[in-house]
Amino acid sequence: MDNKGNSILIENIDDIPSSWHEDSGKGKALFIVLCQQGQVQITLNEQQYMLSQRQLLLCLPTFIIGHYMRTPDCRCKVICMPEERFIHLTSGTLQAFRWWEKYTMLRHNPVISLSEEEMAIMESYAETLKAYLQSPPTLFRQQMIQRLEETMYYELANYLNATAGENDRESVSQPDRLFRRFFQMLHSGIITEREVRRYAEQLCITPKYLTMICYQKEGKPASAMIRETLTEQIRRQLTETDMPIKELTYKFQFPSQSFFGKFVRQNLGSSPRQYRATNRIIK
Numbered sequence: 001m002d003n004k005g006n007s008i009l010i011e012n013i014d015d016i017p018s019s020w021h022e023d024s025g026k027g028k029a030l031f032i033v034l035c036q037q038g039q040v041q042i043t044l045n046e047q048q049y050m051l052s053q054r055q056l057l058l059c060l061p062t063f064i065i066g067h068y069m070r071t072p073d074c075r076c077k078v079i080c081m082p083e084e085r086f087i088h089l090t091s092g093t094l095q096a097f098r099w100w101e102k103y104t105m106l107r108h109n110p111v112i113s114l115s116e117e118e119m120a121i122m123e124s125y126a127e128t129l130k131a132y133l134q135s136p137p138t139l140f141r142q143q144m145i146q147r148l149e150e151t152m153y154y155e156l157a158n159y160l161n162a163t164a165g166e167n168d169r170e171s172v173s174q175p176d177r178l179f180r181r182f183f184q185m186l187h188s189g190i191i192t193e194r195e196v197r198r199y200a201e202q203l204c205i206t207p208k209y210l211t212m213i214c215y216q217k218e219g220k221p222a223s224a225m226i227r228e229t230l231t232e233q234i235r236r237q238l239t240e241t242d243m244p245i246k247e248l249t250y251k252f253q254f255p256s257q258s259f260f261g262k263f264v265r266q267n268l269g270s271s272p273r274q275y276r277a278t279n280r281i282i283k
Helices: 083-091 099-108 115-135 141-163 165-169 174-185 196-203 207-218 222-238 245-251 259-269 272-279
Strands: 008-010 031-039 039-044 049-052 056-060 065-070 075-082 112-113
Touching: 008 099, 008 115, 031 039, 031 049, 031 083, 031 115, 039 056, 039 083, 039 207, 049 056, 049 112, 065 141, 075 083, 083 141, 083 222, 115 141, 174 196, 174 207, 174 222, 196 207, 196 222, 207 222, 222 245, 222 272, 245 259, 259 272
Parallel strands: none
Antiparallel strands: 008 075, 031 056, 031 075, 039 049, 039 065, 056 112
């Protein structure tokens, strides 16, 4: 069965491929480590975190994953969401939550404690995801998995929001404020500006400084964040609407359909019409 692009469930932390945590590499996925029993110590961004029963750890795609050690009685489930799917959620369904405003908090403390009820809910999500992934393909199987992912991450957003109170009131550095404003610019509506200097001008800083901040906070340049967000917006328009290509070209303020088509081919791998025909979401 084809689960390409879906979250995956790993029921034993020892089954995580070694390539995901060796050489301090970035995971390129959102990892949720759910501790059901015992303890596990995980290294993120060169810091060690201890995870005990009824705790979960959130590892964002830009976090650097190191090694882990566990107690013999440790039982953990690991849910892994591809970075592309996480970007889709944070720029669409979860945009109103402004997930990345919690970035600093997660970077300093990615461990969240759960009540018995909350733990049971997360375990039920994991089991339901497992059932869907193991089931044979059906007409709406992909859409059902996506809705489950969205529901699960609303749940995570609730947990994260509940633990963020004191952290949100702490003093925030100037680079953090600038990064937050830049992120809000990217997600406040349709992207029509594609040059870094345009955003830097609005922030009253240089393009070089904005790129440096993005590297520090996100591990990628500002230009890549603009391109990824724009690509996701175009992808959603192609798959979820019937808006003609000519109108999309105008909506995103490309100089011509040729330039629009070139951008789509470079970032989505095929022409706008071909991508829409192949990836159209049934509603």
